[in-house]
Amino acid sequence: xxxxxxxxxxxxxxxxxxxxxxxxxxxxxxxxxxxxxxxxxxxxxxxxxxxxxxxxxxxxxxxxxxxxxxxxxxxxxxxxxxxxxxxxxxxxxxxxxxxxxxxxxxxxxxxxxxxxxxxxxxxxxxxxxxxxxxxxxxxxxxxxxxxxxxxxxxxxxxxxxxxxxxxxxxxxxxxxxxxxxxxxxxxxxxxxxxxxxxxxxxxxxxxxxxxxxxxxxxxxxxxxxxxxxxxxxxxxxxxxxxxxxxxxxxxxxxxxxxxxxxx
Amino acid sequence: xxxxxxxxxxxxxxxxxxxxxxxxxxxxxxxxxxxxxxxxxxxxxxxxxxxxxxxxxxxxxxxxxxxxxxxxxxxxxxxxxxxxxxxxxxxxxxxxxxxxxxxxxxxxxxxxxxxxxxxxxxxxxxxxxxxxxxxxxxxxxxxxxxxxxxxxxxxxxxxxxxxxxxxxxxxxxxxxxxxxxxxxxxxxxxxxxxxxxxxxxxxxxxxxxxxxxxxxxxxxxxxxxxxxxxxxxxxxxxxxxxxxxxxxxxxxxxxxxxxxxxx
Amino acid sequence: xxxxxxxxxxxxxxxxxxxxxxxxxxxxxxxxxxxxxxxxxxxxxxxxxxxxxxxxxxxxxxxxxxxxxxxxxxxxxxxxxxxxxxxxxxxxxxxxxxxxxxxxxxxxxxxxxxxxxxxxxxxxxxxxxxxxxxxxxxxxxxxxxxxxxxxxxxxxxxxxxxxxxxxxxxxxxxxxxxxxxxxxxxxxxxxxxxxxxxxxxxxxxxxxxxxxxxxxxxxxxxxxxxxxxxxxxxxxxxxxxxxxxxxxxxxxxxxxxxxxxxx
Numbered sequence: 001x002x003x004x005x006x007x008x009x010x011x012x013x014x015x016x017x018x019x020x021x022x023x024x025x026x027x028x029x030x031x032x033x034x035x036x037x038x039x040x041x042x043x044x045x046x047x048x049x050x051x052x053x054x055x056x057x058x059x060x061x062x063x064x065x066x067x068x069x070x071x072x073x074x075x076x077x078x079x080x081x082x083x084x085x086x087x088x089x090x091x092x093x094x095x096x097x098x099x100x101x102x103x104x105x106x107x108x109x110x111x112x113x114x115x116x117x118x119x120x121x122x123x124x125x126x127x128x129x130x131x132x133x134x135x136x137x138x139x140x141x142x143x144x145x146x147x148x149x150x151x152x153x154x155x156x157x158x159x160x161x162x163x164x165x166x167x168x169x170x171x172x173x174x175x176x177x178x179x180x181x182x183x184x185x186x187x188x189x190x191x192x193x194x195x196x197x198x199x200x201x202x203x204x205x206x207x208x209x210x211x212x213x214x215x216x217x218x219x220x221x222x223x224x225x226x227x228x229x230x231x232x233x234x235x236x237x238x239x240x241x242x243x244x245x246x247x248x249x250x251x252x253x254x255x256x257x258x259x260x261x262x263x
Numbered sequence: 264x265x266x267x268x269x270x271x272x273x274x275x276x277x278x279x280x281x282x283x284x285x286x287x288x289x290x291x292x293x294x295x296x297x298x299x300x301x302x303x304x305x306x307x308x309x310x311x312x313x314x315x316x317x318x319x320x321x322x323x324x325x326x327x328x329x330x331x332x333x334x335x336x337x338x339x340x341x342x343x344x345x346x347x348x349x350x351x352x353x354x355x356x357x358x359x360x361x362x363x364x365x366x367x368x369x370x371x372x373x374x375x376x377x378x379x380x381x382x383x384x385x386x387x388x389x390x391x392x393x394x395x396x397x398x399x400x401x402x403x404x405x406x407x408x409x410x411x412x413x414x415x416x417x418x419x420x421x422x423x424x425x426x427x428x429x430x431x432x433x434x435x436x437x438x439x440x441x442x443x444x445x446x447x448x449x450x451x452x453x454x455x456x457x458x459x460x461x462x463x464x465x466x467x468x469x470x471x472x473x474x475x476x477x478x479x480x481x482x483x484x485x486x487x488x489x490x491x492x493x494x495x496x497x498x499x500x501x502x503x504x505x506x507x508x509x510x511x512x513x514x515x516x517x518x519x520x521x522x523x524x525x526x
Numbered sequence: 527x528x529x530x531x532x533x534x535x536x537x538x539x540x541x542x543x544x545x546x547x548x549x550x551x552x553x554x555x556x557x558x559x560x561x562x563x564x565x566x567x568x569x570x571x572x573x574x575x576x577x578x579x580x581x582x583x584x585x586x587x588x589x590x591x592x593x594x595x596x597x598x599x600x601x602x603x604x605x606x607x608x609x610x611x612x613x614x615x616x617x618x619x620x621x622x623x624x625x626x627x628x629x630x631x632x633x634x635x636x637x638x639x640x641x642x643x644x645x646x647x648x649x650x651x652x653x654x655x656x657x658x659x660x661x662x663x664x665x666x667x668x669x670x671x672x673x674x675x676x677x678x679x680x681x682x683x684x685x686x687x688x689x690x691x692x693x694x695x696x697x698x699x700x701x702x703x704x705x706x707x708x709x710x711x712x713x714x715x716x717x718x719x720x721x722x723x724x725x726x727x728x729x730x731x732x733x734x735x736x737x738x739x740x741x742x743x744x745x746x747x748x749x750x751x752x753x754x755x756x757x758x759x760x761x762x763x764x765x766x767x768x769x770x771x772x773x774x775x776x777x778x779x780x781x782x783x784x785x786x787x788x789x
Contacts, residue, residue: 002557002558005553007546007550011444011445012444013443013444013445014277014300014302014303014304014540015302015304015305015443015444016302016316016319016441016443016444017301017302017316017317017319017320017497018443018444018496019300020270020299020300020301020302020320020323020324021319021320021322021323021496021497022323023299024270024299024320024323024324024325024328025323027268027299027324027325028323028324028325028326031265031325032265036546036549036550036553037540037545037546038543038546039540039541039542039543039546040540041540041541042541044444044445045506053542053543054543056542056543056547057543057546057547057550059547060546060547060548060550060551060554060657061546061550061553061554062550062553062554062557063554065550073506074483075481075482075483077481077483127481127482127493127495127496128495128496131323131496178542180539180541180542180544181537181538181539181541181542181544181570182537182539182570218601218603218653219601219653220600220601220603230653232653232654233544233547233653233654233657234543234547243571243599274707274708275707276706276707276708277540277563277565277566277567278565278567278568278706278707279565279579279582279704279706279707280564280565280579280580280582280583280760281706281707281759282563283533283562283563283564283565283583283586283587284582284583284585284586284759284760285586286562287533287562287583287586287587287588287591288586290531290562290587290588291586291587291588291589294528294588295528307707307708308769336746336769337746338744338745338746340744340746390744390745390756390758390759391758391759394586394759
């Protein structure tokens with residue numbers, strides 16, 4: 001029998017004790033867990049970026065993974081804690097929008113508010129619910145506790161006002177949602193949105209108002225140093241620079257406008 | 264049966280081969296180990312910061328964890344190597360102070376000097392005792408070797424002159440020991456020291472000579488951008504900035520004075 | 527029975543979804559894998575640095591490890607994908623030179639071109655062969671698929687023009703190949719090359735044209751702040767600064783000349 005798998009996404013960083021403390025508590029609850037670190041380097045409090053990274057990871061996780069996402073600027077306040085079953089996985093995290101993209105995409109089969117104190121760590125701390133609340137819930141779920149044990153079903157979850165691309169007659173306007181290690185600017189324009197809006201037309205890409213040329217199939221089709229719009233590994237439009245960093249070349253980051261002009 | 268768990272804390276970084284070489288050697292000794300990375304990003308040679316991170320992690324580790332801490336500016340010199348049983352765990356590391364806070368807090372039940380060459384890698388290198396000496400010792404211990412096999416018992420261990428808060432009639436003077444990813448300045452003033460010294464009084468906090476106001480319960484009680492003294496997730500006083508970085512706002516880091524003024 | 531071990535070396539970074547997506551796909555193929563992260567912080571596209579890090583890690587991995595190295599500026603082009611059995615391990619990666627140092631050192635017992643589409647993920651993406659091709663191949667191999675199933679044997683592999691030290695009558699000229707977290711400048715001059723060329727003579731080391739003095743046994747033999755040439759943990763010559771960073775002190779990085787002058 002395989003060990004239960006818990007995937008973690010946080011903004012805790014790996015320089016301090018936070019990730020290991022959270023994992024240590026989880027191993028105390030469910031000793032045979034396997035961990036899969038998605039990332040602990042989400043920009044602090046960046047709910048939108050974290051949601052995009054989850055979207056780019058979840059399709060590749062094995063069935064039955066428990067995913068716990070803790071990017072939580074409202075820690076210690078009254079915002080709800082969620083557990084959701086969707087797409088063959090279970091998701092645990094604050095009800096602040098971080099889970100919204102993936103839950104919207106997969107459609108939750110079950111959604112509960114985590115309230116039962118039996119599954120939380122008693123703690124005087126009010127600043128570390130990853131360790132005291134979300135992590136423990138994920139560990140109990142991974143070892144077999146049913147979602148219904150945690151609290152009442154809820155009907156809705158918070159959708160952070162996340163940017164959707166806006167279509168006009170001759171353009172599709174999106175924006176950068178995160179920047180990868182190569183300096184590639186990953187946008188909120190999916191391949192399917194492009195195909196739907198293009199309706200057979202070709203498109204040129206503008207990033208931060210500057211022309212990045214027309215869509216290429218892969219980085220290697222661009223000249224070294226040239227801007228290069230491609231559909232990246234997660235089928236989102238990204239603007240890259242071959243053998244360079246588009247983020248540095250263009251001086252752009254999350255939130256910067258990226259527009260497709262149809263011709 | 265669960266796999267033995269070894270938790271690692273080093274200043275090796277994750278950009279090179281050091282962590283994987285150490286783990287590879289350990290797996291060659293005890294193939295069924297599970298690793299839990301505490302951090303490999305301790306500031307190079309920062310024994311005090313590493314000791315504080317251990318203190319903030321160890322209480323959350325499952326019983327029977329073997330913890331190996333390698334922050335070792337004296338690598339290759341004659342300083343002793345220690346193995347200690349304390350608090351239901353085993354600790355392995357150089358006798359340079361990195362283990363002192365946690366051993367002082369837990370009280371060692373057994374303490375030996377690691378000397379038996381049978382448990383070290385033969386190596387021409389004199390610069391990598393994490394791989395050649397501490398890692399192997401931790402792996403042998405995780406797979407069942409008794410501490411007494413490694414060398415003679417010792418009575419004392421090195422306590423790096425680590426800063427303790429100093430109490431005066433109207434103040435408690437501490438300092439920053441590490442800075443987390445959010446820029447929170449984590450101090451050496453514990454909740455219990457505050458309560459003992461306060462004796463019912465309220466306290467205002469000065470960080471680097473600048474007023475940070477009075478103690479709050481959680482970050483979210485501060486206005487965005489405001490300084491915010493709280494007891495953080497490890498029950499140490501920290502100075503934070505809500506939705507910002509106290510380290511950047513104040514220009515402070517490890518060693519900076521943080522003072523409580525009682526009123 | 528132990529779980530199969532897959533060691534990973536990439537330039538993907540740990541801030542985004544790439545590593546977890548690759549691992550998720552691999553767990554879907556071979557659920558009982560154990561992962562050992564060598565590093566995901568190779569400088570983007572740095573084939574030479576990645577090759578040196580592999581050389582410094584592989585000798586310490588337990589027998590039978592599957593090593594997958596994805597540093598791949600040519601992703602999406604026609605360059606070959608390799609699987610090789612060598613030194614009791616299996617290596618998987620692009621045929622672009624990243625595996626060349628370790629395959630040259632170990633001598634491959636079997637070398638095939640990965641071509642069988644049955645073992646790749648069907649994908650519209652052309653930019654992420656770590657997830658779609660190399661990772662899956664490593665997972666199938668770890669769970670027992672024979673190398674011959676992947677494609678035809680090949681006789682040769684690409685050797686990136688990597689720098690070899692050049693010996694003259696009174697000097698041995700090498701260069702920095704990577705810089706570790708302590709700022710140590712790790713060169714391509716091995717202990718055995720030094721011994722062979724020295725022929726009994728002592729040597730002084732110049733780094734970037736500046737004298738670093740004569741060879742020491744360990745960092746602690748240098749004065750604090752002084753330059754310090756030592757054979758590091760992987761038996762390569764490195765230039766360090768005791769309790770400091772040689773990279774910062776000298777303003778040097780990969781490619782910088784390091785010369786031994788015999789006397």
